[in-house]
Amino acid sequence: MKGRGLHIYALVYLVFLYAPIVLLPLFAFNDGTTIAFPLQGFTLDWFRALVTTPALHEATLNSLIIAISTAVLSTCLGLFAARAATRYRFPAKPVIVGFIMLPLVLPEIIVAISLLVVMLQLGLSLSIWTIIAGHTLICVPFAIAILQGSFSNMDRSLEEASVDLGETPLTTFRLVTLPLVMPGIIASLLICFTISLDEFIIAFFLSGNEPTLPVYLWGQLRFPARLPVIMALGTILVGLSVGLLITAEFFRRRGLRRAGLPDSGGFL
Amino acid sequence: MKDKTPPRPIITLEGVHKYYGDYHALRGIDAEIGEGEFFSLLGPSGCGKTTLLRAIAGFEDISSGRILLDGTDMEGVPPNRRPTNMVFQSYAIFPHLSVAENVGFGLRKAGMGNAEKARAVGEALEMVGLGGYGDRAAHALSGGQRQRVALARALILKPKVLLLDEPLSALDKKMREQMQSELRRLQRQVGITFILVTHDQEEALIMSDRIAVMFEGEIAQLAPPQELYRRPASRRVGEFIGMMNFLPATIMSEASGKLQVEVPGLGKAELERAQCPGPANPGPGEIGLRPESLTVLFDGQDAERVAPGKVEEVTYYGDMTYYDVRLEGAPNNVTVSMRNMPGRPVLARGEATKLAWDARAMVLFG
Ligand SMILES: Nc1ncnc2c1ncn2[C@@H]1O[C@H](COP(=O)(O)OP(=O)(O)OP(=O)(O)O)[C@@H](O)[C@H]1O
Ligand SMILES: [Mg+2]
Numbered sequence: 001m002k003g004r005g006l007h008i009y010a011l012v013y014l015v016f017l018y019a020p021i022v023l024l025p026l027f028a029f030n031d032g033t034t035i036a037f038p039l040q041g042f043t044l045d046w047f048r049a050l051v052t053t054p055a056l057h058e059a060t061l062n063s064l065i066i067a068i069s070t071a072v073l074s075t076c077l078g079l080f081a082a083r084a085a086t087r088y089r090f091p092a093k094p095v096i097v098g099f100i101m102l103p104l105v106l107p108e109i110i111v112a113i114s115l116l117v118v119m120l121q122l123g124l125s126l127s128i129w130t131i132i133a134g135h136t137l138i139c140v141p142f143a144i145a146i147l148q149g150s151f152s153n154m155d156r157s158l159e160e161a162s163v164d165l166g167e168t169p170l171t172t173f174r175l176v177t178l179p180l181v182m183p184g185i186i187a188s189l190l191i192c193f194t195i196s197l198d199e200f201i202i203a204f205f206l207s208g209n210e211p212t213l214p215v216y217l218w219g220q221l222r223f224p225a226r227l228p229v230i231m232a233l234g235t236i237l238v239g240l241s242v243g244l245l246i247t248a249e250f251f252r253r254r255g256l257r258r259a260g261l262p263d264s265g266g267f268l
Numbered sequence: 269m270k271d272k273t274p275p276r277p278i279i280t281l282e283g284v285h286k287y288y289g290d291y292h293a294l295r296g297i298d299a300e301i302g303e304g305e306f307f308s309l310l311g312p313s314g315c316g317k318t319t320l321l322r323a324i325a326g327f328e329d330i331s332s333g334r335i336l337l338d339g340t341d342m343e344g345v346p347p348n349r350r351p352t353n354m355v356f357q358s359y360a361i362f363p364h365l366s367v368a369e370n371v372g373f374g375l376r377k378a379g380m381g382n383a384e385k386a387r388a389v390g391e392a393l394e395m396v397g398l399g400g401y402g403d404r405a406a407h408a409l410s411g412g413q414r415q416r417v418a419l420a421r422a423l424i425l426k427p428k429v430l431l432l433d434e435p436l437s438a439l440d441k442k443m444r445e446q447m448q449s450e451l452r453r454l455q456r457q458v459g460i461t462f463i464l465v466t467h468d469q470e471e472a473l474i475m476s477d478r479i480a481v482m483f484e485g486e487i488a489q490l491a492p493p494q495e496l497y498r499r500p501a502s503r504r505v506g507e508f509i510g511m512m513n514f515l516p517a518t519i520m521s522e523a524s525g526k527l528q529v530e531v532p533g534l535g536k537a538e539l540e541r542a543q544c545p546g547p548a549n550p551g552p553g554e555i556g557l558r559p560e561s562l563t564v565l566f567d568g569q570d571a572e573r574v575a576p577g578k579v580e581e582v583t584y585y586g587d588m589t590y591y592d593v594r595l596e597g598a599p600n601n602v603t604v605s606m607r608n609m610p611g612r613p614v615l616a617r618g619e620a621t622k623l624a625w626d627a628r629a630m631v632l633f634g
């Protein structure tokens with residue numbers, strides 16, 4: 001029975017991973033101010049409280065602006081870098097690509113502190129723009145990793161064929177390259193959006209007096225009475241994240257199918 | 269050989285050199301390719317065939333020399349403005365478009381109406397035998413069908429030159445043979461110059477009007493298939509095209525256009541000067557002889573020139589038998605091919621035999 005141990009291991013692992021997340025909606029709908037069993041009945045009060053907290057709305061708006069800007073910016077930069085990395089030979093290419101990918105493994109707190117120092121030295125006041133800059137820095141490597149996959153899946157003679165058939169490099173990018181890497185672009189947008197949306201450390205250091213949603217949440221933890229409201233908010237965020245991931249995966253698979261390629265890996 | 273008036277040159281290559289960094293990929297290519305010609309670039313892997321083809325298409329800048337297309341220097345002209353189209357080795361069919369959209373891709377800027385365009389696409393698909401396939405998704409096609417779509421897509425633009433980079437190498441043997449004759453038929457039908465890159469010598473012989481044999485970035489010989497096979501310009505070309513026997517020989521003398529040669533194993537031979545492509549200085553040399561220009565003599569048969577020997581190896585192919593024969597006094601074996609016919613025996617290994625030979629079939633390398 002050597003399968004037995006592995007089954008138990010898998011089960012324990014999944015419980016450890018998902019039990020806390022299941023607790024979120026449980027207490028979000030629980031009619032009691034303390035986070036403790038037994039549950040006390042069903043209520044939508046905490047969700048109503050979300051609607052009537054202007055500071056929360058501001059934080060949400062900030063987060064959305066930051067996440068969308070970061071997603072677009074990172075994906076554009078990633079698009080250029082990934083195309084260059086897969087299509088052109090240039091001197092010191094591995095070194096350059098390596099440096100771009102470095103934020104992937106750098107401790108975020110280091111990135112956050114150094115960014116803060118640089119911003120202050122430059123005399124820039126902290127705002128959502130500084131957070132966008134910081135988030136873009138950490139999201140670009142993800143965008144590149146995703147888009148590099150799309151580009152290397154794509155036969156480069158397709159672009160040559162288009163030019164050979166009379167299109168300019170620019171129209172070729174629009175007619176051939178873009179449609180073929182579009183699934184990668186969408187996946188990159190969604191992933192960068194998600195990363196930026198729940199990023200805390202950089203946002204915390206660089207936010208000044210315009211908090212993002214995670215920073216706002218952290219601030220609320222000082223008031224125990226607000227905990228159920230946070231649970232409600234968490235429930236919504238989990239739902240959104242799962243939705244986004246599923247959408248990203250859908251586009252990735254559709255892209256593969258359209259290009260007639262076998263599926264290798266992915267997120268889900 | 270059908271050397272009438274040579275056709276008007278559509279491509280002229282003048283001293284074309286290409287360097288990749290320090291690597292000298294093309295080392296002075298000179299050639300003229302005629303209008304309506306089926307021209308092949310043949311050579312082993314890495315000899316620069318693809319590089320030359322891509323230089324003609326405009327995908328590679330050349331380091332020096334000139335490429336003229338229909339009399340116009342192509343220097344600085346990008347691929348989208350050259351009157352050439354290419355069939356890529358991978359076919360490069362756009363996977364996100366339908367068959368008809370693929371074939372009509374190049375017509376976007378042609379200023380045609382939709383109906384006119386649809387008709388042109390339909391005709392092009394008919395021409396390659398894919399009539400009615402227009403609505404299929406491109407990624408659902410077989411290898412042979414992709415190949416046809418790639419052809420239709422290139423030919424619909426009526427280029428002056430069609431460039432094909434090993435278009436048949438991805439197909440299985442049967443499909444390849446079918447496409448060889450079909451490509452030839454198509455080329456005659458449209459009358460467009462085809463330049464085919466291949467490393468398959470048989471394919472080049474079957475399909476081409478003329479063949480350029482390339483080694484290490486240089487054209488070793490440029491000739492029609494028959495001439496290439498009968499009169500290879502060097503030992504290397506002879507080895508590369510078909511099978512060729514080589515025997516050491518001594519060049520005795522040259523007088524009034526005739527060469528006197530002594531070949532150990534065969535004897536004395538008198539050759540025309542034209543049978544020696546290089547210089548024919550008296551001294552050691554080598555003769556080349558195709559397997560089919562040696563004949564095994566069976567009991568009772570005789571010939572003008574006969575050499576005795578012993579069968580060392582027999583390879584039976586059904587329609588043909590190949591013998592490896594060691595001629596008396598020769599330092600190495602020669603291969604002889606004999607067609608199997610009713611009443612003709614197949615010799616066994618170790619048997620003594622006699623070979624008939626003919627000096628007219630020899631090539632002499634000085
Ligand atoms: N972009 C490049 N950079 C550097 N070297 C190259 C490049 N492209 C080709 N080469 C080199 O130039 C030589 C000729 O290449 P080419 O592709 O023309 O050969 P080929 O005759 O088409 O061979 P094959 O039959 O293998 O396709 C090869 O040695 C190759 O390594
Ligand atoms: Mg090649």
